[in-house]
Amino acid sequence: MTFCVIGLGRFGSQLAKALIEEGFEVIVIDKDDERVSEFSDQASGALILDATDEKALKEAGIGEVDCCVVSVGQRIDASILIVMHLKTLGVKEVVVKAVDELHAEILKRIGADKVILPEKETAVRLAKAYRSKRFFEVLEVNPEYTIVELSAPKSFANKTLKELRLREEYGITVILIKRKSPYLNEKGLPEIKEEIIVSPKGEDLILENDILIILGKEKDLERLLKE
Amino acid sequence: MRKTKKATYEEILETAQFYLLNKNYKKAIELFEEALKEKPDYLIYYQLGIAYEGLNERDKAKEMYRECLKLNPNFEEANKRLDELVKE
Numbered sequence: 463m464t465f466c467v468i469g470l471g472r473f474g475s476q477l478a479k480a481l482i483e484e485g486f487e488v489i490v491i492d493k494d495d496e497r498v499s500e501f502s503d504q505a506s507g508a509l510i511l512d513a514t515d516e517k518a519l520k521e522a523g524i525g526e527v528d529c530c531v532v533s534v535g536q537r538i539d540a541s542i543l544i545v546m547h548l549k550t551l552g553v554k555e556v557v558v559k560a561v562d563e564l565h566a567e568i569l570k571r572i573g574a575d576k577v578i579l580p581e582k583e584t585a586v587r588l589a590k591a592y593r594s595k596r597f598f599e600v601l602e603v604n605p606e607y608t609i610v611e612l613s614a615p616k617s618f619a620n621k622t623l624k625e626l627r628l629r630e631e632y633g634i635t636v637i638l639i640k641r642k643s644p645y646l647n648e649k650g651l652p653e654i655k656e657e658i659i660v661s662p663k664g665e666d667l668i669l670e671n672d673i674l675i676i677l678g679k680e681k682d683l684e685r686l687l688k689e
Numbered sequence: 690m691r692k693t694k695k696a697t698y699e700e701i702l703e704t705a706q707f708y709l710l711n712k713n714y715k716k717a718i719e720l721f722e723e724a725l726k727e728k729p730d731y732l733i734y735y736q737l738g739i740a741y742e743g744l745n746e747r748d749k750a751k752e753m754y755r756e757c758l759k760l761n762p763n764f765e766e767a768n769k770r771l772d773e774l775v776k777e
Binding site for chain 2: 555566570573574575576577613642643644645646647651652653654669671673
């Protein structure tokens with residue numbers, strides 16, 4: 463998975479560093495040559511350019527990256543323009559840092575795939591969440607143990623936890639099951655809500671499309687992902 | 690002739706909704722897409738969004754809600770779902 467981080471302020475540079483540490487290919491972009499030069503050794507590309515210039519982005523091949531994170535501080539107009547360019551260039555996932563709720567709303571309308579409000583997420587946590595495509599969210603408990611959120615492997619569907627013997631076979635514990643449940647609202651329209659089963663018991667069944675939150679050692683979790 | 694066709698369209702939608710509510714999302718998507726070909730409608734896009742959410746395919750779900758809102762920008766339910774997905 464390749465990333466592009468546009469804007470190397472505090473959030474952008476922290477995120478770029480964390481992504482590089484996680485072993486991803488990262489291209490960094492900023493208008494300021496000093497900020498860019500900090501990354502010239504570690505990043506797969508460190509470019510000094512104005513990201514509001516669509517042609518410059520195109521020539522730099524930014525349309526090819528899997529995920530682009532835009533963090534240009536208070537420059538609301540710039541962030542809007544950049545998101546539009548990135549979507550035109552065909553970037554699969556565009557993540558933008560918003561200044562406030564209104565900014566977030568605008569970014570969402572023009573097609574941003576994820577909008578981050580700074581108080582809600584830290585750069586490091588975001589980087590870890592990308593560590594594995596199938597882990598939606600990662601939380602390090604201590605250096606050894608991690609809590610991850612993942613889609614239930616297909617082979618788990620319609621089996622109880624007891625039958626799966628996850629603790630015995632993998633040394634992992636399912637601490638929560640999240641399940642989407644569609645229902646009809648008072649207007650007769652389908653809606654969907656999330657049910658959660660906290661600390662599920664042996665007889666609890668795992669269904670297709672369930673999301674599991676699991677505690678375990680990283681190597682055991684990786685092994686589970688190969689299922 | 691026209692009458693029969695309309696019934697078929699509604700029948701497809703009804704069956705698709707049945708599958709959706711029974712968490713058979715793939716089958717629901719298949720039928721909703723069939724109905725879309727006949728006549729695009731914001732409610733079909735909306736329900737496709739719900740089905741993709743059921744499959745945890747959030748990007749596809751967002752795409753469907755956005756299509757829905759293009760046809761009916763004030764549709765409260767789709768705005769609500771899209772809001773939640775983008776913030777998540």
